[in-house]
Structures are given as C-alpha cells and as structure tokens.
Amino acid sequence: MxxxxxxxxxxxxxxxxxxxxxxxxxxxxxxxxxxxxxxxxxxxxxxxxxxxxxxxxxxxxxxxxxxxxxxxxxxxxxxxxxxxxxxxxxxxxxxxxxxxxxxxxxxxxxxxxxxxxxxxxxxxxxxxxxxxxxxxxxxxxxxxxxxxxxxxxxxxxxxxxxxxxxxxxxxxxxxxxxxxxxxxxxxxxxxxxxxxxxxxxxxxxxxxxxxxxxxxxxxxxxxxxxxxxxxxxxxxxxxxxxxxxxxxxxxxxxxxxxxxxxxxxxxxxxxxxxxxxxxxxxxxxxxxxxxxxxxxxxxxxxxxxxxxxxxxxxxxxxxxxxxxxxxxTTFTGRPPDEPAVIGEVFNSLALPMIRRQIPEVVDLWLPPAACSYRMAVIAIRKRYPGQARRVMMALWGMLAQFSYTKTIIVVDDDIDPGSWSDISWALATRMDPSRDLMVIERTPIDYLDFASPEPGLGGKLGIDATNKIGAETRREWGEVLDMPPSLAEEAARFCERLALVGSKELPT
Known part of the structure; x- marks a missing residue:
C-alpha cells in the first residue's frame, strides 16, 4: 500500500x-x-x-x-x-x-x-x-x-x-x-x-x-x-x-x-x-x-x-x-486557527492506533471549538454493561494524548460523533445525570486551563450517552424509530421524480 x-x-x-x-x-x-x-x-x-x-x-x-x-x-x-x-x-x-x-x-x-x-x-x-x-x-x-x-x-x-x-x-x-x-x-x-x-x-x-x-x-x-x-x-x-x-x-x-x-x-x-x-x-x-x-x-x-x-x-x-x-508564520487563538485544523486531520490519523488499544472504538471526534483536545466524543460498539465507563478510563489511563481531555462523551455506533444534533439527541434520550456521570477529581490537566482549581491539577467528567443494557437499567428500553432501507430508497426516488426536494408546494 x-x-x-x-x-x-x-x-x-x-x-x-x-x-x-x-x-x-x-x-x-x-x-x-x-x-x-x-x-x-x-x-x-x-x-x-x-x-x-x-x-x-x-x-x-x-x-x-x-x-x-x-x-x-x-x-x-x-x-x-x-x-x-x-x-x-x-x-x-x-x-x-x-x-x-x-x-x-x-x-x-x-x-x-x-x-x-x-x-x-x-x-x-x-x-x-x-x-x-x-x-x-x-x-x-x-x-x-x-x-x-x-x-x-x-x-x-x-x-x-x-x-x-x-x-x-x-x-x-x-x-x-x-x-x-x-x-x-x-x-x-x-x-x-x-x-x-x-x-x-x-x-x-x-x-x-x-x-x-x-x-x-x-x-x-x-x-x-x-x-x-x-x-x-x-x-x-x-x-x-x-x-x-x-x-x-x-x-x-x-x-x-x-x-x-x-x-x-x-x-x-x-x-x-x-x-x-x-x-x-x-x-x-x-x-x-x-x-x-x-x-x-x-x-x-x-x-x-x-x-x-x-x-x-x-x-x-x-x-x-x-x-x-x-x-x-501563523497565529493561535480561539478556534478556528491552524492548530485546530491540523488537529481535525490528526483525529483520523490517530483513530487506527486508538482502535488497536481499545477495539470497540468505532469513531471519535475532538471538537475544534473545545480547544481540539479538552473534549472528546467517542462512538463504540457496545456489548456489555459498564463498557462505556471502561472506555473512558482506558482513554484517560492508557493514551497520553487524552490525559488533558477533561470531558469524554461516549455514544453508540448509530450516533455520528461529529454531529452535535446526534450528540444532543443521545444526551437527551440515553443519559440520566444521576446514573451516567462519572467525575474524577485531582487528575493531571492542561496547565493552561485556568478553570481548574490548581495549575495542572483538575477534574474529569465522563458522560455515558449509550443505550443502557443488562444491569445498567431495570426499565424496558426504548426502540429507535426507523424506516426499512427499501422504503427509504423508494421514497427518495419518488421525491426526485416529482421534484419534491426543495419545493415549497406539491407540483400541480
């Protein structure tokens, strides 16, 4: 290759x-x-x-x-x-x-x-x-x-x-x-x-x-x-x-x-x-x-x-x-700047290395607006209770590039980790604050983060926004609404034939 x-x-x-x-x-x-x-x-x-x-x-x-x-x-x-x-x-x-x-x-x-x-x-x-x-x-x-x-x-x-x-x-x-x-x-x-x-x-x-x-x-x-x-x-x-x-x-x-x-x-x-x-x-x-x-x-x-x-x-x-x-030359400032753009590409470059350490990781996104590394959204292929928390701890503990990431959101593999719309929906429907938040105190943090209580020492927040399975819940879990792929494709062809997409009213 x-x-x-x-x-x-x-x-x-x-x-x-x-x-x-x-x-x-x-x-x-x-x-x-x-x-x-x-x-x-x-x-x-x-x-x-x-x-x-x-x-x-x-x-x-x-x-x-x-x-x-x-x-x-x-x-x-x-x-x-x-x-x-x-x-x-x-x-x-x-x-x-x-x-x-x-x-x-x-x-x-x-x-x-x-x-x-x-x-x-x-x-x-x-x-x-x-x-x-x-x-x-x-x-x-x-x-x-x-x-x-x-x-x-x-x-x-x-x-x-x-x-x-x-x-x-x-x-x-x-x-x-x-x-x-x-x-x-x-x-x-x-x-x-x-x-x-x-x-x-x-x-x-x-x-x-x-x-x-x-x-x-x-x-x-x-x-x-x-x-x-x-x-x-x-x-x-x-x-x-x-x-x-x-x-x-x-x-x-x-x-x-x-x-x-x-x-x-x-x-x-x-x-x-x-x-x-x-x-x-x-x-x-x-x-x-x-x-x-x-x-x-x-x-x-x-x-x-x-x-x-x-x-x-x-x-x-x-x-x-x-x-x-x-x-x-370049400048640095609140994103977007060149380091943030470089960081977006490096996300894709690092993903295979991360999968070798944590195979269930499907995709990830480090939002550039969050200084490119202080927040991470991780999509996983979930198989057992507590897996989202295990992934959070593995990222913080095994991979040095995540040691300064202070917020990790874990979602299922049907969620696009780069879409705030998908992330918001997962947080609203699959996360309960009393059960799904993990807070760790007094961990290494970015020295430049003056929001931390002490220079270089602060907290981390993990949010489990995955579907809950097994011992994670006692309630019947919801079923995601979806159309059969064949019907969705048929509807797309129908709309294209009648030029419905982009129209404000049906053709006469």
Whole structure:
C-alpha cells in the first residue's frame, strides 16, 4: 500500500508551488503590517476556508517594508493538511493504519505475507536520515555581530502582546549524553519564542514537553543546552513536529515515513546538532541553564491571553538561510486557527492506533471549538454493561494524548460523533445525570486551563450517552424509530421524480 498520493516535497517552496498549481495559494502584493493586521487578514481568510497566503510586502510597525516574503495560512484547510502528508483527505485514515502497524507489527505469516508488507518496511527504512555536507539552508550564514532577529519579519499577532513572537519554530534538542549525529534521540517540538533583542529569545516550553525535559538534564550538569530552530521546512517535517508521537520516536526520523523518502540533514554551523538541510531559516544557539525572562502575555489556543511567567532564554549564535528565504508564520487563538485544523486531520490519523488499544472504538471526534483536545466524543460498539465507563478510563489511563481531555462523551455506533444534533439527541434520550456521570477529581490537566482549581491539577467528567443494557437499567428500553432501507430508497426516488426536494408546494 503506498502511503502517498502526491510526490514528496523537498522543501516549503515545492509545497507552495503545488498549492499554486492547484489554485490554493494567493500572493498579496499590497502592504500588510506585521503588527496585528497580518493576523486579522489571516484569521478572516482561514474562517472562510481560503487559500494559503504569501505576503510580498509585509511592513514593520514603523511602516518599513521587509525584504523577506511571509507565508501564512499554510495549513488553514483540512485538504492542505492532508496534502502536507502527501495524501488526499479521504486517505488519511489509511496512513493511520500504516502508522499503527509500524508501531505494533503483527507476526509475519509466511513469505507471501512478508512481501505484502514491503511498503510498510520501506516506510520504516525511510526514517533513517540522509546526511549532506552542502545544504541550501546554509547559503547565507550570519554569525557574531551580524546576528540580528530583526532581519526576520516576525509578527505581533494580538493587541497587548509585549513583543514579536516566532510562532512556527521547529525546536530541535537532544539529551546531554548523546552525540550530535544521534538523531534517534533528538526531540523536535513547536514552542513559541518571544523576541527579546538582536540575539536573544525566550523559549516557552511546558514542563511535560520533550524540549523541557532535555533542558532539565543539561541544567543539572550546569551546562547550556545546544538548540537549533528550523523555520519553514517541508510540510512532512512540520507535521511530524506537531504530531503527539509516542515516547522514543524521534520526529526528525518520523518525517521520513510521512515524506516517503529519507530526510536530508546537515550539521549546524555553531551548535552540535543536525538540522533540516532544506529549511528556509535555522536559528542556532544555546539555552542557559539558569537565565530566565518573563514571557507574555500572548494570545493562545484557548482564546485567552496567558499569564506572564519566567521561561529560559536562548542566545542566538548563528542565523542561516536559503537564498531568497521565505518566513513562515501563523497565529493561535480561539478556534478556528491552524492548530485546530491540523488537529481535525490528526483525529483520523490517530483513530487506527486508538482502535488497536481499545477495539470497540468505532469513531471519535475532538471538537475544534473545545480547544481540539479538552473534549472528546467517542462512538463504540457496545456489548456489555459498564463498557462505556471502561472506555473512558482506558482513554484517560492508557493514551497520553487524552490525559488533558477533561470531558469524554461516549455514544453508540448509530450516533455520528461529529454531529452535535446526534450528540444532543443521545444526551437527551440515553443519559440520566444521576446514573451516567462519572467525575474524577485531582487528575493531571492542561496547565493552561485556568478553570481548574490548581495549575495542572483538575477534574474529569465522563458522560455515558449509550443505550443502557443488562444491569445498567431495570426499565424496558426504548426502540429507535426507523424506516426499512427499501422504503427509504423508494421514497427518495419518488421525491426526485416529482421534484419534491426543495419545493415549497406539491407540483400541480
């Protein structure tokens, strides 16, 4: 089974060319300010399901034009997210099946079975990076006094924010006991970066993230941590950094599975790390073991401004760039935003992995309006009393990506978990609050959720909106109204023949 419908995109420029040929990229020649206006334009286009945007005349707060084009709304539709994975939207779940098989392969049964798995094995081999000495991202190298983050068209997204914010950085780190070329142990995550000055930025990572864990290990030694930040890579690398991968799977290597070919890496110039050779821009530097600075307030995916808190400071030792680089940006805010759109596609990608752990799960939906992960609706094939509660506890306890989901609604497989109409009907007719609510106190919760009683510690609510069977009820349960399929089809043909659909009155 091939895992791509589209050819691999070596870099951001190739992906933009694909979108341009598809009529899904617009170049904006009019001046647009990096301070608030670009976010306002981006937000409006995203809400309309519009194209990716390339701003060719971005201006700073003083009205001065920048020399570097700015790309926004790259993943503003589900179709473009799927294209970034190399697929059409309807085949995302197939990729999820392959990734689930790579994670937990079944035993091989004979030679024919082994040959049938060749595409899967080829995908696994693609995770090994390809090292190159001459990299496009190092066409221009700025070091020493030439380092200046002011050269980059970094936007300020929301009113009241204290400084420009780098919003699509792929932050590459490794633990101190590893060598620079040990890419199997590297971490690549998306952590926003507040610009502090010419060569300083704040690295905002939460304590549970991989970059923060590496920083703690370096700090225990009293050493600064080498860091590289890639801005504007090929889409598979960006989406790998955003995926909630299991521990032990390096995002830089996993990108090879998504690309369908080995990732090209090159040694950074001033820090002992490997970086994507085809990136648009790479920031190299060192994060202090002790120096921090107050970060924020910034608008976040919750739809609120974060509190001001201290986070580690990175000192930039080099900026490397392609010839005529592009700067990639986005904003975060109350959904819809790009992270929410990406999350919708990742739902389908994760479903096969979830089914391997909990086979009765038929479908799921994480409503984007609920910050993409704080609420989940799960459809199950129910067979025994108490099964809905077992599924809730399995999701919270077995799967790390649900540890911050504070509300789970479980429905039967005749309910569309992505339809609020179906969910409302199931809640109204299959759920009794005195019997079907499960509340758990003092569990890990999103640190950014200020509705919780304590930072990082709060409650969870499970709602069983399934049909009640066996010991779950002593009453006779209702029978769902329905028409025989043959009669429904006959009625559809009748209405089509008489053009009844869309008419306000019967034809005479």
């Amino acid at each position: 091939p895992i791509r419908d589209l050819p691999p995109f070596a870099n951001l420029g190739e992906f933009l060319s694909h979108l341009d040929r598809s009529g899904d990229l617009v170049r904006v020649a009019e001046p647009v300010s990096l301070e608030h206006q670009m976010t306002a334009v981006h937000r409006h286009v995203l809400r309309q399901g519009g194209p990716a945007l390339r701003f060719d005349a971005a201006t700073d707060r003083l009205g001065h034009s920048t020399t570097m084009p700015v790309v926004a709304n790259l993943f503003g539709t589900r179709q473009r997210v799927a294209a970034g994975l190399g697929l059409t939207l309807d085949r995302v779940e197939e990729l999820g099946e392959l990734l689930a098989a790579l994670r937990e392969p079944a035993p091989v049964e004979g030679m024919r079975d082994a040959f049938s798995r060749w595409p899967m094995l080829r995908s696994a081999l693609a995770t090994r990076p390809r090292l190159v000495k001459r990299a496009p991202v190092q066409h221009t190298v700025l070091e020493g006094d030439d380092v200046d983050l002011g050269r980059l068209p970094v936007q300020t997204c929301w009113p009241g924010e204290p400084a420009p914010l780098i919003t699509w950085p792929l932050v590459i780190t490794r633990p101190p006991e590893t060598e620079a070329g040990d890419t199997a142990r590297t971490n690549m995550g998306v952590y926003r970066m507040q610009v502090l000055g010419r060569d300083r930025a704040i690295m905002r990572w939460l304590a549970h993230r991989g970059g923060a864990a590496h920083h703690r290990a370096w700090a225990e030694r009293g050493e600064a941590m080498p860091v590289a930040v890639a801005i504007g890579t090929d889409p598979a690398t960006m989406l790998s950094a955003a995926l909630p991968l299991p521990e032990g799977i390096a995002e830089l290597r996993f990108a090879g599975v998504l690309r369908g070919e080995r990732q090209a890496l090159t040694p950074a110039r001033t820090v002992p790390l490997m970086v994507p050779a085809e990136a648009e821009i790479v920031l190299e530097g060192w994060v202090s073991p002790t120096e921090t600075a107050p970060e924020g307030p910034y608008g976040d995916h919750t739809g609120y401004y974060n509190a001001v808190e201290p986070f580690p400071v990175m000192r930039i030792s080099a900026i490397t760039m392609r010839r005529d680089p592009l700067y990639l």
